[in-house]
Amino acid sequence: MNKSENAVRKLLASADIEVNGNRLWDIQVHDPRLYERILRDSSLGLGESYMDGWWDCQSIDSFIDRVLRANLREKVENDMKIAFQVLKAKLFNRQSKLKSIEVAERHYDLGNDLYKVMLDKRLNYTCAYWKDADNLDDAQEAKLELVCQKIGIYPGMRILELGCGWGSFAKYAAEKHGASIVAFNISKQQVALGRELCKGLPVELRLQDYREAEGEFDAVISIGMMEHVGYKNYRTYFEVVDRCLKKDGVAFFHTIGSNKSIKTGEAWTDKYIFPNGQLPSIAQLSKAIEGMFVIEDWHNFGQYYDPTLMAWHANFNNAWPQLKEKYSDRFRRMWNYYLLSSAGGFRSRSQQLWQVVLTRVGTPQPDCRLK
16 A cells, blocks of 8 residues: 555545445545545545546445545645635636636536436526425425515516526516516526527526626526626625615525635536636625625525435436437536535535525515525
């Protein structure tokens, strides 16, 4: 056993993970180069080596849960590489109008065929609300209704949605509550399908950056878009909300959140899944909000992202026979690693899911505490 293997085995043992063990969270190593790669490239090397078939695990979600609870990532980080990532984030706006298109092209435009079989029937690609639901479709409808109730929706309400996916919220709000929605999105495939799905409803999906939004609305919302805004643009985001929100209106956002303030995304996720993505912290968001809005409610239901991701994972693998004609086996391993490692992240409480309701000073407090 060389020094690299010995070091990695000791790290894993501190998280009760055994190499070539027989428990669900133990890893099976197929290529001994894995150990040096992990020590050299940390989480990026771990994810890439899985894509390359160097190791397997019966339950990647359980494995990642243990890795994160034991803080193993920080113990093997290459400080110089992390410092370089942070420097790039400081020097460049990685979520500028030009750079933000990258995640649309590389992730959201992968193919509507993939998302149709993986997601619920309404194509929600954000955390579901499982409090009183036992299946993905019901849990996602419960989430949409929760948003509607938190903003005090009513017939004829004019809503601006910044980032809209395939128009799942817009369609629901228009059909169920008679609201009128204008939504912004930079994914060509999402907007094209969303326009079809929302045909005949008072819904307008615009293929534009959220920073170009204009007009006056009763509510301004975003569901799963803040993760792409970036710390340099949080204040800009809320300035757009302020510009477009009526004096007595309600603002709302739903986002994955980080337990600490960061300026760059996790290396593997940034490279393969969400280019230029970054999870906001409470400190970063509250600083951007300060002096502009009143925080009426901050609701954390991050525990529900675990079952949401596991449902997506099951759907993806059940549909793999029809997907494999278009997508490679390397893509299958990458996508499974993405979904399962994300589930492990939420299970370990390393990430959160927040819904936040905002108003302006002087506005009557809305009845938004619906949990």
